[in-house]
Amino acid sequence: MRFCLTVAFSLIAGAALAQQTADAVQPEGATEGAAFATSERVAAAQASKDAGTPVSAQTFMVAAANPLAVQAGVDVLAAGGTAADALVAVQTVLGLVEPQSSGLGGGAFLVWYDAASQSLTTLDGRETAPLDATPRLFQKEDGEPMGFFDAVVGGRSVGTPGTPALLDEAHKRWGRQPWGGLFDAAIDLADNGFAVSPRLAGLVERDTERLASYPITADYFMPGGTPLAAGTTLKNPAYADTLRAIAADGSEVFYTGKIAQDIQATVQALSFNPGVLSQLDLAVYHVKERPAVCATYRAHEVCGMGPPSSGALTVGQILGMLDSYDLGALGADNPESWRLIGDASRLAFADRGRYMADSDYVPMPTAGLVDPAYLADRAQLLDGDAALEEVGPGTPAFDHSLNWADDQSLELPSTSHISIVDSYGNVASMTTTIENAFGSRLMVHGFLLNNELTDFSFRTHSDGVPIANALAPGKRPRSSMSPTIVMKDGAPVLAIGSPGGSRIIGYTAKAIIAHLDWGMDVQQAVSLPHAVNRFGSFDVEEGTTAADLAPALEGMGYEVNVRGLNSGLHAIAIGDDLQGGADPRREGIALGD
Numbered sequence: 001m002r003f004c005l006t007v008a009f010s011l012i013a014g015a016a017l018a019q020q021t022a023d024a025v026q027p028e029g030a031t032e033g034a035a036f037a038t039s040e041r042v043a044a045a046q047a048s049k050d051a052g053t054p055v056s057a058q059t060f061m062v063a064a065a066n067p068l069a070v071q072a073g074v075d076v077l078a079a080g081g082t083a084a085d086a087l088v089a090v091q092t093v094l095g096l097v098e099p100q101s102s103g104l105g106g107g108a109f110l111v112w113y114d115a116a117s118q119s120l121t122t123l124d125g126r127e128t129a130p131l132d133a134t135p136r137l138f139q140k141e142d143g144e145p146m147g148f149f150d151a152v153v154g155g156r157s158v159g160t161p162g163t164p165a166l167l168d169e170a171h172k173r174w175g176r177q178p179w180g181g182l183f184d185a186a187i188d189l190a191d192n193g194f195a196v197s198p199r200l201a202g203l204v205e206r207d208t209e210r211l212a213s214y215p216i217t218a219d220y221f222m223p224g225g226t227p228l229a230a231g232t233t234l235k236n237p238a239y240a241d242t243l244r245a246i247a248a249d250g251s252e253v254f255y256t257g258k259i260a261q262d263i264q265a266t267v268q269a270l271s272f273n274p275g276v277l278s279q280l281d282l283a284v285y286h287v288k289e290r291p292a293v294c295a296t297y298r299a300h301e302v303c304g305m306g307p308p309s310s311g312a313l314t315v316g317q318i319l320g321m322l323d324s325y326d327l328g329a330l331g332a333d334n335p336e337s338w339r340l341i342g343d344a345s346r347l348a349f350a351d352r353g354r355y356m357a358d359s360d361y362v363p364m365p366t367a368g369l370v371d372p373a374y375l376a377d378r379a380q381l382l383d384g385d386a387a388l389e390e391v392g393p394g395t396p397a398f399d400h401s402l403n404w405a406d407d408q409s410l411e412l413p414s415t416s417h418i419s420i421v422d423s424y425g426n427v428a429s430m431t432t433t434i435e436n437a438f439g440s441r442l443m444v445h446g447f448l449l450n451n452e453l454t455d456f457s458f459r460t461h462s463d464g465v466p467i468a469n470a471l472a473p474g475k476r477p478r479s480s481m482s483p484t485i486v487m488k489d490g491a492p493v494l495a496i497g498s499p500g501g502s503r504i505i506g507y508t509a510k511a512i513i514a515h516l517d518w519g520m521d522v523q524q525a526v527s528l529p530h531a532v533n534r535f536g537s538f539d540v541e542e543g544t545t546a547a548d549l550a551p552a553l554e555g556m557g558y559e560v561n562v563r564g565l566n567s568g569l570h571a572i573a574i575g576d577d578l579q580g581g582a583d584p585r586r587e588g589i590a591l592g593d
C-alpha cells in the first residue's frame with residue numbers, strides 16, 4: 001500500500017477547464033432538448049435492479065437514490081453535459097424528493113476523475129463549525145454531554161452548509177452546460193409536484209414528534225397535522241424560488257443576502273435550542289480541494305476522501321490489512337472471511353477513533369496510518385481463528401508529539417451517494433448529507449438545515465487527554481463518508497459509496513471486496529447481505545443469508561446483533577462497458593446509455 005497524495009488538478013488546469021464552461025460543448029450525437037430518461041427506460045432499470053442484474057450502458061451512467069434524480073442526471077448527460085453538470089441536476093432533485101438525506105442545507109465530498117488529465121482530485125464541501133461556537137457546544141452545565149437528540153433538534157447543531165458551493169466549484173472547474181439550465185428539472189418538480197416516495201413517507205411517519213418541533217417543517221411534512229402519505233403529490237414553491245435564485249446568480253446568493261440572513265435568523269432566533277451560525281460564517285465559507293487518499297488493494301488503487309473524512313483512511317486500513325489474506329479462496333460464505341473483515345475493521349476503527357479528525361486543525365499521523373509496514377504489523381493480529389479479545393489503537397509513526405484520547409461522537413445513518421460516469425470519461429463519486437434524517441429539523445427557503453455539528457465529539461477530553469475530533473470554530477467535523485473511485489493501471493474501474501453513518505465504511509469496503517475478491521458484478525456486490533463490525537459486536541443483516549453466519553460468529557466469540565442494515569450503495573463499474581448497481585435497500589436505480 002502506498003499513501004498517494006495526488007493533487008490531480010493544478011490551478012492552471014482548473015482555470016483552463018473553467019474557461020471551457022463558458023461554452024456549452026455538445027458531443028456528436030448529443031440529444032439536446034430530448035428527454036433521454038423515458039418511463040420505459042426507467043422501468044427497465046428498475047426491473048434490472050429487481051432481478052439482481054446490473055444495468056449496462058456504453059457511454060454514460062448515473063446511479064443514485066431516487067429515480068427522479070437519476071432521470072434528471074442522465075438527461076443532462078444525454079444532452080452533452082459532464083458528470084459535474086449532472087451532479088447539479090441530481091443533487092437539486094435529491095434535495096426535493098429525498099430531503100431527509102441531503103440538500104442545499106448540508107455538505108458533501110466529491111471524488112473526481114478527470115479524463116483529460118487522467119488524474120484524480122477531491123473537493124471538500126463539508127460543513128464548518130460557526131466562528132462563535134465553543135468546544136463545549138454540546139455539553140450541559142455540568143460538563144456532561146447533552147443527549148443526542150437534545151443536541152440535534154434545533155439551531156445548535158447547524159454547521160455552515162457546503163453543498164451549494166461545492167456544486168458551483170465543480171461546475172466552474174468541469175462543467176460544460178450553462179449553470180442556469182441544470183436546475184430546470186428540480187424547479188419543474190418543485191413547482192408542479194412529485195409523488196412522495198414510500199421511503200420518505202415512512203421516515204416522516206417515524207419522526208412526527210421531532211418534525212413537529214418547528215412549524216415550517218411540520219407544515220411541510222405534516223400538512224394539517226397529517227404525515228405525508230406515499231403517493232401524495234407534494235410541491236415546494238419555496239425551494240423552487242431558491243433554486244431559481246441560485247440558477248440565475250450562482251451559489252453566492254445562498255451565502256450572502258436574503259437566504260443567508262434567513263438562515264441566521266432561523267438558527268439564532270429559535271425559541272428552543274438556538275444556535276450561533278451567522279451570516280459571517282456563510283460569507284466566509286469555501287470549498288477546499290484536497291489530495292485523494294489512495295490505498296493499494298489487489299493491484300488496484302482504492303482512492304477516496306481524506307480528512308476531515310475518515311472514509312478513505314479507514315477503508316484503506318481495512319483493505320490494507322486484508323491484502324495479505326486470500327479472501328478470494330475463502331469465499332463470501334465462509335465465516336472466516338467475515339472474521340478477517342470484521343476484526344480488520346475493528347482495528348481500523350480503533351485508529352479512527354483515536355487519530356482521525358480535521359487535519360487542518362489537529363495534527364494527524366495520516367501517512368503513518370496507511371504505512372505498509374504499520375498495516376502489515378497490525379494485520380498479524382488477525383492471524384488467529386477467533387475474535388480478537390482486545391482491540392485498541394496502534395501507534396502509527398507520528399511526525400509530532402501529540403497524544404489523543406478516543407473519540408466519543410455518535411453518527412446515525414442518513415446521507416445519500418451519487419455515482420456518475422459521463423461520455424467524456426470523467427467519473428464523479430459524491431456522498432452528500434444533512435447528517436441525521438431531516439437534519440436539525442429546521443427548514444428555511446424550502447430546504448432542511450443540517451445537524452452536522454453533532455459529528456464532532458461532544459466531549460473535549462477523556463481523562464484529561466484531548467480528543468482530536470473536538471469542536472473548534474471553523475473546524476469541519478469528522479465524517480465517515482467514503483466516496484470512492486477504484487483505479488487500475490491509472491484508469492478508473494469503479495465508482496462507489498454509500499450512506500449509513502459510520503457503517504458507510506464497512507458497506508463500502510465490503511462491496512469492493514465482493515467485486516474484486518469474489519468476482520461479483522456490481523449489482524451483486526451492492527446487494528450482498530451485510531455483516532459489519534466496528535467496535536466489537538457483529539451486526540448481521542436480518543432476513544438475509546448474513547444472519548445465517550450468526551452461530552459461527554458467536555462460536556468465534558463475537559456478540560452478534562441481527563438487525564436491519566440500511567446501506568444505499570450506488571456503484572458503476574467501468575470496463576468495456578458501464579455496469580451500474582443500485583442498492584435494493586433503497587429506492588434508487590442505475591440508468592445510462
Ligand code: GLY
Binds near residue numbers: 411
Ligand atoms: N454525517 C455523516 C457523515 O458525515 O459521516
